[in-house]
Amino acid sequence: MVKVVGSDIDVARAAKLQSIEKVAEKVGISESQLLRFGPHKAKVRFEFIDEVQSRPDGHLVLVTAISPTPAGEGKTTTTVGLGDGLNRIGEKAIICLREPSLGPCFGMKGGAAGGGYAQVVPMEDLNLHFTGDFHAITSAHNLLSALIDNHIYWGNELDIDTRRVTWRRVLDMNDRALREVVTSLGGAANGFPALAGFDITVASEVMAILCLAKDRKDLEKRLGDMIVAYRRDRSPVYCRDLKADGAMTVLLKDALMPNLVQTLENNPAFVHGGPFANIAHGCNSVMATRTALKLADYVVTEAGFGADLGAEKFFDIKCRKAGLTPSAAVIVATVRALKMNGGVKKEDLGTENVAALEKGCVNLGRHLENVRKFGVPTVVAINHFSKDTPAEIEALKRYVAAQGSEAIVCKHWQDGSEGTQELAQKVVELCAAGSAAFKPLYPEGLGLFEKIETIAREIYRAEGVVADQKIRDQLKQWEQAGYGHLPVCMAKTQYSFTTDPNKRGAPTGFSLPLREVRLSAGAGFVVGICGEIMTMPGLPRVPAAETIRLNEKGDIEGLF
Incomplete structure (x- = not known):
């Protein structure tokens, strides 16, 4: 018998929440240590x-997934359920998630706090302003933008080449109209007109830094290390040169x-930080994860989108830089999504189609093989x-x-923790x-x-990387400047191993077009932008914002 489950917001609103002090007490955090x-x-x-x-670490468990489809996979829901x-x-476990962005919340994806009876709450707060972290990141980022323009206005003592200001502005909203803009129009009092643009806040280097910083001192150093522009002699101008890092x-x-x-x-x-996985490194904060590891025997965390993006960056960037060793990985898959990978249209997913499922399983198989390359034991969760x-x-x-792993049916959306006991035992x-064999993909x-090529060939299965000579030269220049040791953070569509979102399954025989590279010196990685991926998304034809409103009681409706 199928249990009737209300909408996510109805389930969340009906929940009996405990005081945050009581929740904190379960893992040894006293009331005086809470803000x-x-x-x-x-x-x-x-x-x-x-x-x-000084306490020993618990086990770190990563939840990742197959390539996302409109059919839904439920990675965050499974993380909560596990x-x-x-x-x-009877185990002592904490989950670590990213904070939702307002852009997709009001766009196509909706909220990101789980679903059904596997959610984090308070759901409305999490999906909207929460504790103000994203607003703080947006403000800090745009303060630097203002200081750059102000420095140029008052004489440009640093000799910034106004044609080579690389620092853009950010906004936590999907707004395609702001991708490319002209600033300082209206006369001399407003400064010097310049081409500029906006990224979404979750793509900001400040967001990446907040999620990778070890402490306040490390945060300030990383902020100071950010490159914001270049001089005419091509020498970099750092955030600290503008004395912006302190503020x-x-x-x-x-x-x-x-x-x-x-x-x-x-x-x-712990819900902290929110870099996107298709245009950033897609993991929650190092501080949250490391703190949780000191408080629990098991820490379950997620990395955004499919394993080709989130898991690869989790292993190669977050774990490498934070000194973390994952003990296990869970790959989330659904019958629906695999049938869609096998060619079934969304409206036909409710009809049994074993042949299409078996055809679409190649996507899961590739993700399984990829995760194993990092030496991490893996199980499949069938959401x-x-x-x-x-x-x-x-x-x-x-x-x-047949792939040498095990798939376990999970019914956490319908039954909560009762539906994930078998997965938890596994x-x-x-x-x-143990997973002493864990290792990043490349040295x-x-x-x-070569790092970009390694990811393209080993994870995406591309035959090679196509890049203009100026991109290759730029990478060489960064190596000569002392940045060659940095990992790379690939920005590409989440829907396919290729840069074409319509190529599902496990395609081969393609090349990866590398359109642009950016140096995130403060965050500590080089971004490779591939294909048509945008660092400022746009809204869909029918955005979720159209159905979000307050009802007569003053309660929020339409969040999902």
């Missing part, structure tokens, strides 16, 4: 974080503290939908077994076996272009 934002959310103070650093499942079987750190001082909330089952959850048939489930299990088994000493 409260109302009764159900708080930040954890730096003093407590410093105190627990965390609740581990607590249900930016002040704006970010509270935002750097991890946010503590709870699941529907009142288990603790169950009510119209999945026994024949389809069995076909998927057979395929995964994760405990994998963690107990730090490899050249920057």
Whole structure:
């Protein structure tokens, strides 16, 4: 019998939340160590974080997924469900998620706090302004933009070449009209007209820095290291040259503290930071993850989109730079999404089609193979939908077994932690076996272009990378300037291993077009922008914002 589950917002609103002090107490955080934002959310103070650093680490479990489709995969929902499942079987577990961005919330994706009976709450707060972290990041980023223009206006002592200002502005909203703009129009009093543009806040280097910084001191240093422009002699101008790093750190001082909330089952959850995985590194903050590892035996975290983006960046950037060793990985798949990878249209996904499922399983198979290249034990979570048939489930299990792994049906959306007990037990088994073999995909000493080629060939299965000579020369110049040891952060469509979002499954025989490279010296990686990916998304024809409103009682409706 299929259980009737209301909308996500209805389920979340009906939940019996505990006070944030009681949730914190479960993992040994006292009330005095919290900076409260109302009764159900708080930040954890730096003093407590410093105190627990000498404790041993728990097991780190990554939840990733197959390539996303309109059919839905449920990676965040599974992360929440697994965390609740581990607590249900008697383990001490914390989940670590990213904060949702307003852009996709009001655009096409909707919220990002889980779904059904596997959610983090308070749902409305999480999906909207939360604790103000994104506003702080936006303000700090744009303060630097203002200081650059102001410096040029008052004489340009640093001799900035106004044609080579690389620092753009940001806004936490999907707004294609702001991708390319002209600033300082209206006369001499407004400065010097210049071409400029906006990225979405989650693509900001400031966001990446906040998520990778170890502490306040490291935050300020990384901010100072950001390159914002070049002089006529092509020498870089840093954020610290403009004396902006101190004021930016002040704006970010509270935002750097991890946010503590709870699941529907009142288990603790850190929700902190929010870089996109298709245009940034797609992981929650190092501070939240490292703090959670000191407080729990199991920390379940997610990395955005499919394993080709989120998981690769989690392993090659976050784990490498933060000294983290994952114990296990979970790849989320759905029967629906795999049938879509096999060529079934969305409107036909409710009809049994084992042949299409088996055809689409090649996408899952490639992600499985890729994650294993990092030496991490892996299990597949089948995020169950009510119209999945026994024949389809069995076909998927057979395929995964043939790949040397195990697929476990999970019904957390419908049943909460009761639906993930089997997955939780398997994760405990994998963690107990250990993963001392974990290693990043490429060594730090490899050249920057060679790192990009390695990801393209080993993860995407491209035959090669197509790049203009000026891009190759730029990478060589950065190597000569001392940045050759940095990892690379690939920006490309999340919907395909290629740069064509319509090529599903596991395509081969293609080349990866590298359109642009950017140096994020403060964050500590080089960004490779591929294909037509945009760092400022646009809204869809029918944005989710059209159905979000307050009802007569003053409650929010339309969030999902």
